[in-house]
Amino acid sequence: MNAIETRGLCKTYGDFRLENINLVLPSGCIMGLVGENGAGKSTTIKLIMNAVERDSGEVSIMGTDNKSREFKKLKENIGVVLDEAYFPEVLNAVNVNAVMKSTYKNWNEEQYFNYIDRFSLPRQKRFKDYSRGMKMKLAIAAALSHSPKLLILDEATGGLDPMIRDEILEIFNEFTRDESHSVLISSHIVSDLEKICDYIAFIHNGNLIFSDEKDRLFQKYGIIRMSKENFKEVPQDAVIGKKASEYFVEALVRKDLMPGNCNFERAGIEEIILFMAKEDR
Amino acid sequence: MDIIISNASEQPIYEQIFNQIKNNIISGKLKEGDALPSIRNLAKDLRISVITTKRAYDELEAAGYINTVASKGCFVAPKNVEVIREEHLKEIEKRMREISNLAAACNLSEDEIIEMYRVIQREG
């Protein structure tokens, strides 16, 4: 079963238009949503959670339409962490536990306080006195403590230091050891996503540029560096994007359209999206 | 069993897994009936994609190295003599090519190579 499936999802906000977003996240997998700020990642996530009304298209979460009445019950199984934790300032970690306990039927108090201790979060300190990192960790602890099957994270690792980020990514990685668990994570820290994702979706200016298996992307694309003279020989339909300097040309190419004797450098997700976004401009 | 994945390698990750598990089976480190780690656990432990791991397992199964037992997991298949022989022949051929290249570099004649081989055989 697919954890998330969107078809032809569209939304217009004044000048901004999110167009024709088709995403499929199979159960048991992690999908990374990349794109610059304002590309439409957060809007996509809000549409997936039906927190904003879509203009057209379909969204189905674990086989349930997100506009149906059953979706409210399904939210019990979805842990969401937004770009910021919007808890009221005066609450402390203990209060959050009490509120969540009355919110989620599956709330696991013990697990929650385990995370609180693991993340070294003070229990009595008010939320407003938390650092950004602590706030995010509290939100992540809350999202993980009601036995969700699907985790949705919108820029949730932003503002955290690399050690903590790695620890949290490892938690997500462990989370999907269970085949019925899935993760959708948006971030502009592409290296994080490259580490843990099975699928990468790239949204640029409100359009879905690609959504593919991560390893297939690595297989499909490569980087070449050569002199301008030699570059003229390269079949132009293989070139996805290029950067020319005075001394050489660097280009992202489709390996399957290149002559067989070519040497490629590995193109990371960061390079792939940079070259694609550049060509778009 | 050691599996070492290199992200920098030109070789696709599924191929790296395929080759390394295959070599473990051919060398006898993995014996007939041994259980392989589940696709999901291997993927999570290696921090690689589940889909990629599945592809490697699928190819191992297609090549006859492993069997999948529904809801129990994957196991090393009974050794197929033909398949193993084929693998060994391929390996011999590969090394002979290396010998041939080296011999050319030292100007060794075919007879001298054959003589070397006989000496090695007699030494046992």
Added chain:
Amino acid sequence: MKGLLLKDYYTITKQIRIYLLILVIFAFLPGFPAFLLALVYSSMLPITVIAYDEYSKWNRMAEMMPYSETELVLSKYVLGYIAVVLIWILSIVVQTVLELIAGIKGDSLTDPQYITLICVALGFEAVILPLMFKLGVEKGRIILIALAGGVTFCASFFGGKLSSIKALEADPAGVMIISTAAAIVMNVLSVLLSVHLYKSVKK
């Protein structure tokens, strides 16, 4: 919904303690004006909580939780009802105690006039909450002040001539029944309207 109310409770008890203190002091003072002020204050409580929600952008997170829009909206009404009823009960308790200890005898707060007053407070909530959900607290409050000013002006101008005041003196029980019915109808309509407005703002 319990979770939402619990969150509001924490906000009230920690963020607006002074407000709460004033409320309790009014409840302790016997007599009509104090009770009226306590009622007005408690019926304003939902607005104050909505203001803090807006400030912390709580609803962005609450929308991700297993709550419907109706629950998110309704919880604010329920908070208001609880506040009004609690203040009423507290006032009755305080008055009873004062009467027993000091022998001060005030009006009985279970008289129809006072029930009518509570209905007016609940009716007031029914009018202001949709405004808050539509315009937000900042703009909503301005309208509220204008509205309150208008009502006060009209009341002072026409006050003596209003038949309802005379009716209240002549037939308090009848007015109580009518005002109770009116408060219920107004609140039902108000909740429906607020949910609709909340959804339309969300889009």
